[in-house]
Amino acid sequence: MALKHYNPTSPARRGLVLVDKSSLWKGKPVKALTEGKHKTGGRNNKGHVTSRGIAGGHKQKYRYIDFKRRKWDVEGTVERIEYDPNRTAFIALVKYPDEELAYILAPQRLGVGDKVIAAKKTDVKPGNAMELGQMPVGTIVHNVEMKPMKGGQIARSAGTYVQVVGRDKGMVMVRLNSGEQRYIRSDCMATVGAVSNPDNQNQNFGKAGRSRWMGIRPLTRGVAKNPVDHPHGGGEGRTSGGRHPVTPWGKPTKGARTRHNKSTDKMIIRSRHAKKKG
Known part of the structure; x- marks a missing residue:
């Protein structure tokens, strides 16, 4: 194609x-x-948004x-x-x-x-x-x-x-x-x-509306919010948001390891992270 x-x-x-x-x-x-x-619009059976950016x-x-x-x-x-x-x-x-x-x-x-x-x-x-x-x-x-x-x-x-x-x-x-x-x-x-x-992977949608057609809503950056809304929020002028990037609920993100199922580790010969350690 x-x-x-x-x-x-x-x-x-x-x-x-x-x-x-x-x-x-x-x-x-x-x-x-x-x-x-x-x-679902990102909402669970109680109507609460549990997956942001979907609608x-x-x-x-x-x-x-x-x-x-x-x-x-x-x-x-x-x-x-x-x-x-x-x-x-x-x-x-x-x-x-x-x-x-x-x-x-x-x-x-x-x-x-x-x-x-x-x-x-x-x-x-x-x-x-x-x-x-x-x-x-x-x-x-x-x-x-x-x-x-x-x-x-x-x-x-x-x-x-x-x-x-x-x-x-x-x-x-x-x-x-x-x-x-x-x-x-x-x-x-x-x-x-x-x-x-x-x-x-080489497509460029050109406008925000095309993403909306695919069910993707815009997400506001944490650094653009107030401290009450996000750990990165607030600060005078343009601030980067702090040393460690976190989710709105304070959990580490952007590179933090989230793998908990270690039962298949014995099947891994060479980790995908091995090249990053070298």
């Missing part, structure tokens, strides 16, 4: 850069694979995506590539010989009419899914499971991928985009290729 640059016919158009979606399906999604989606946005339908890819040894045909408002990646509609339809994450270089298959071991082609233990070393994959039969959890966002770097005692060593290297069980599924829409 290429990027579209617009002429500055208005202040909002000046600098506007979007992903060209002209080759995507222009109709509605498959009704049987969608469900209505209700917006409004265009009406959306949720598309059911097959993250498990457990329809083994049945070859499907890609009917079309679609836009999905719920994720940064594009999705592909796959039709199987028994007329079953399913949405999968569309990898790069997957086109309409291509054949995809999921099996214990199969060809290394974009869109094909197989067990990590059967992948050749060096393969680029996405939608990687962390537990067998749980469905893909790693590398599902636009342009992301994971690389298989080795095998060891029934485990597969993979390198993530963050630089982390970790073990994953060899019977976990993964899909060949990198996720589609790598240019998603």
Whole structure:
């Protein structure tokens, strides 16, 4: 997918850069694979705002995506590539010989009419899914499971991928985009290729309203508030807010470690923070 640059016919158009979606399906999604989606406005069941910066946005339908890819040894045909408002990646509609339809994450270089298959071991082609233990070393994959039969959890966002770097005692060593290297069980599924829409990160929305269409509200900086409203607030003139950045409730932010589940630490070979310590 290429990027579209617009002429500055208005202040909002000046600098506007979007992903060209002209080759995507222009109709509605498959009704049987969608469900209505209700917006929360960032509020909980008591009506209190628990997630700031969320409200409004265009009406959306949720598309059911097959993250498990457990329809083994049945070859499907890609009917079309679609836009999905719920994720940064594009999705592909796959039709199987028994007329079953399913949405999968569309990898790069997957086109309409291509054949995809999921099996214990199969060809290394974009869109094909197989067990990590059967992948050749060096393969680029996405939608990687962390537990067998749980469905893909790693590398599902636009342009992301994971690389298989080795095998060891029934485990597969993979390198993530963050630089982390970790073990994953060899019977976990993964899909060949990198996720589609790598240019998603190069978009420039050009105006605040386009973010509002996506359900994102503006957030006021802490240093622009009063001391009663934020720990960074107050002060004479323009102040930076203090030595350690914190949330409005006083908890450290911007780099503070928030990881508490240490049960999977034994699976990490090289931390994503290792390069920062050097």
